[in-house]
Amino acid sequence: MRKVERLRFIENRFGNQFVLPYVECHRKQELAAAIEGFESDGVTWGLRTDVKDGTAQGFGLPFILDGTFDGAMKLFRQYGDRLTYIVSHNILDYHCNGVAVPHDKDHVFFEINPFDNNSQRRMYDHSENLRVLFVGESRRVLNQDRFYPGFKPEDSYARDLRLSDIYNLIVGSNDVDEVTFSVRNPDKKIVIW
Numbered sequence: 001m002r003k004v005e006r007l008r009f010i011e012n013r014f015g016n017q018f019v020l021p022y023v024e025c026h027r028k029q030e031l032a033a034a035i036e037g038f039e040s041d042g043v044t045w046g047l048r049t050d051v052k053d054g055t056a057q058g059f060g061l062p063f064i065l066d067g068t069f070d071g072a073m074k075l076f077r078q079y080g081d082r083l084t085y086i087v088s089h090n091i092l093d094y095h096c097n098g099v100a101v102p103h104d105k106d107h108v109f110f111e112i113n114p115f116d117n118n119s120q121r122r123m124y125d126h127s128e129n130l131r132v133l134f135v136g137e138s139r140r141v142l143n144q145d146r147f148y149p150g151f152k153p154e155d156s157y158a159r160d161l162r163l164s165d166i167y168n169l170i171v172g173s174n175d176v177d178e179v180t181f182s183v184r185n186p187d188k189k190i191v192i193w
Contacts, residue, residue, distance in 0.1 A: 003050040003086060010192050014169060018181075018192040022088035026052075028076050034087040035069055046090030047072050049083040065090060065119070093185040097123040100166045100179045107136030107150070108167045109143065120182045120193055135167040162190050 001009065004024050011019050023034035038045040047064040061083065064071050067090065076085070097120040098112035112131050113123040124130065134141040134150040135158050141150045151157050153164040162183045170176045180193045 002084070003048060004084060006193075007086075013176075014192055018190055020089040020091070020191055022086050025085040025087060026081060028073075031072060031076055031085050031087065032069075034085075035067065035072055038067075038087060038089070039069075044090050044092060045087055047075065048086040048088070049075070049079070050086065052082065052084050066092060091119070091182055091184045091191065093117060094119070095183040095185045095188055096161045097182045098161075098163070098166070098180075100163070100170060100181070102170050102176065103134060103136070103141065103143065106171070107134045107138065107141055108163075108170050109134055109141075109148075110163055110166075112161065112163070114161060120180060135163050136171075162188055165190055 007019050007022060023030070023037070025031040025034050035045065045067045047067050049061045049063065051061070062075055062079070064075065067087070072085075072087075094117050096112050096114040097116075097118070098110055101109045103109045110131075110133050112133070113126070113129050114131065115129040116123065116126055118125065132148055134143075134148055135153055136150060137152065138150045139152075140147045151163070153159075153167050158164045158167070166179055166181060170179060182191045182193070183189070184191060
């Protein structure tokens with residue numbers, strides 16, 4: 001699934017509040033207008049790119065975390081209209097990153113990194129900072145012959161990291177296999193990837 005298709009899927013499945021505002025661009029003029037729009041709104045932005053034909057996932061494609069107009073134009077000069085450019089709000093300060101998977105009808109398994117201020121894709125770079133836990137009705141949950149700590153959705157730890165909200169998205173649905181997410185500082189907005 002292409003990145004733009006994934007963004008639309010998340011908007012349709014979970015709601016647009018879980019996606020950072022973005023503009024899909026194919027031409028230089030569209031890219032310049034999107035950047036100007038974000039900058040005139042006074043927000044920081046980043047730039048992701050994707051393949052145009054949708055035949056394969058675009059691994060290793062160029063990415064600009066903290067966007068500048070000159071950086072975006074340099075990228076466009078290099079790749080031209082061979083790529084799709086996705087200009088969006090960015091996250092420069094992370095409260096937490098995580099992956100959530102349903103365990104059973106009452107529990108959701110989380111791997112989170114609430115310590116490193118890195119993007120979600122780098123949350124596993126320092127395994128010593130990972131936390132493995134459950135959110136649900138039990139304080140301890142057995143998974144593959146090992147007990148993990150459990151938190152009720154109303155517990156302050158689960159609420160502070162917004163795990164309660166992810167829990168409710170998963171438990172409220174029968175067809176969610178996984179939610180990969182970040183929680184942005186300072187507003188604690190959840191972004192599903």
